[in-house]
Amino acid sequence: MRAAVVTRFDESPRFADFPLPSELAPGEEIVNVVAAGLHPRVRSQADGSHYTSREELPLVPGIDGVARTADGELRYFILPDTNLGSMAEQTIIDRRRSVVLPPGADPIQIAAAMNPAMSSWVALRRRIDFRPGQKVMILGATGNAGRLAVQVAKHLGAGKIIAVGRGADRLDGLGADSTVSLDGDGQSLAAALGDEGKDVDVVLDYLWGTPTRDALYAIVPRRANDDQVLSWVQIGSVAGVESAIPSAALRATKLQLIGSGQGSVSTSDIVTELGALAAAVSTDAFSIRARAVPLHNVQDAWGQATQTTERLVLTV
Ligand SMILES: NC(=O)c1ccc[n+]([C@@H]2O[C@H](COP(=O)([O-])OP(=O)(O)OC[C@H]3O[C@@H](n4cnc5c(N)ncnc54)[C@H](OP(=O)(O)O)[C@@H]3O)[C@@H](O)[C@H]2O)c1
Incomplete structure (x- = not known):
């Protein structure tokens, strides 16, 4: 063979x-x-x-x-x-x-899309208590998994989707309700984010590293409601395997820092989701x-x- x-x-x-x-x-x-x-x-x-x-x-x-x-x-x-x-x-x-x-499923599309789409699908369905109408921010929205996360969040009923990523031009056309460019330093990210993070419910994070630290510094001081949970789901690490998380972020807001991937999602949970996801891709x-x-x-x-x-x- x-x-x-x-x-x-x-x-x-x-x-x-x-x-x-x-x-x-x-x-x-x-x-x-x-x-x-x-x-x-x-x-x-x-x-x-x-x-x-x-x-x-x-x-x-x-x-x-x-x-x-x-x-x-x-x-x-x-x-x-x-x-x-x-x-x-x-x-x-x-x-x-x-x-x-x-019947009629395209093997190429299925083989290409299932893994990157699964990353946001199981994060929203198996790792947090995601509810339709919630506001979702996708950190690293220009990659294949991030692009699909926009589509998955919309499909699962997100109320508003904010796509954050490198290259302002590449953020257009993803289908998000608003976009924030990551081009520049932490200060320019804070300026670009403005109040976008003040009432976000879920962050799907494909980046980690410096962008995650900068985004936390930008978002946490602007949180509007002390009672609102911020579920930050670590999924990918294309910008760094480590991130310096500001300690105050964990004290100043109801931040839930959680990961989603092989191990933190059980195989049986992943298998349970395969049929619905394959049908959606097909x-x-x-x-x-x-x-x-x-x-x-x-x-x-x-x-x-x-x-x-x-x-x-x-x-x-
Ligand atoms: N946990 C899970 O279940 C799961 C499942 C699937 C994927 N993942 C992970 O998710 C991540 C993305 O996967 P993918 O399939 O989307 O990969 P991909 O298609 O190769 O996309 C990677 C994206 O990351 C961007 N990027 C790279 N370095 C960056 C940086 N320093 N700052 C901002 N953006 C940066 C690239 O942007 P440019 O175009 O600007 O270079 C590219 O758009 C990977 O770490 C992968 O392992 C996790």
Whole structure:
């Protein structure tokens, strides 16, 4: 069987032979992969930097995808931590971690959108007590997960959505009710945010690092209502793995600092959400800019992924 194979954490995966295991655990089956998304999470799996990394090589990267089962069903699946990921001609799935896709579902869109869309979907549905009508701020709205967070928050009934991100021009057209550019320093962020944060209920944070610190300094002193909870959900860390959280922020307002991701959301909670999310992606409720690349070009794809804002999807 051919697959994208990582033999060193400091090199891109190569298209090479990789053996299927000779024995399957109960509930497991071999499937033919159709499409697998090249998400940031997959890059960090392949370079060994993800917090779940067991540093075992060789490995086939890929945490999810779309596959055809032996009985002909098209399924979206998520994988456990494994050395045989989804970037392969075949992989091993457990049906309990998968859903049958609705007729007409586009495997490329599904493989591209499910992981980034899931980040805000489970944050709002499983990590906090989100209620329709609440005001949501998305910190880091220009990436694929942030763009989808705007669509997901709207779909789940947010009353107002504020998109914050780098590049004022790129914030337009995301579908948010208002936008705030991150270009500049902390003072310019505070000026640009103005009163936008005074009654925000939820922040979906894809950035962390300095922007999170600056946003807290800008938002907390302007909170209007002492009783209003501010749920700050840490989802991504593209701007830094650490952030200097002002201590007063935790005393001065009802700040709930919480994370959402693999581990803090249980696998059973994620699996429960797969069907509704796949249906929403399939009916075009959410869209993502996706580009298919044949699996045998995986090395090129690894280079291209850093040069494009499209979500690359390896196809078999
Ligand atoms: N916890 C979860 O369940 C979960 C699920 C999916 C994703 N994530 C995480 O969410 C994050 C975003 O994922 P993604 O799929 O959206 O990635 P992506 O499509 O590659 O987008 C990343 C975005 O981050 C922006 N960015 C990078 N550095 C920045 C900085 N210093 N300040 C402001 N913006 C910055 C980039 O903006 P420019 O275009 O300006 O460079 C780009 O728009 C990643 O950390 C990913 O691991 C978490």
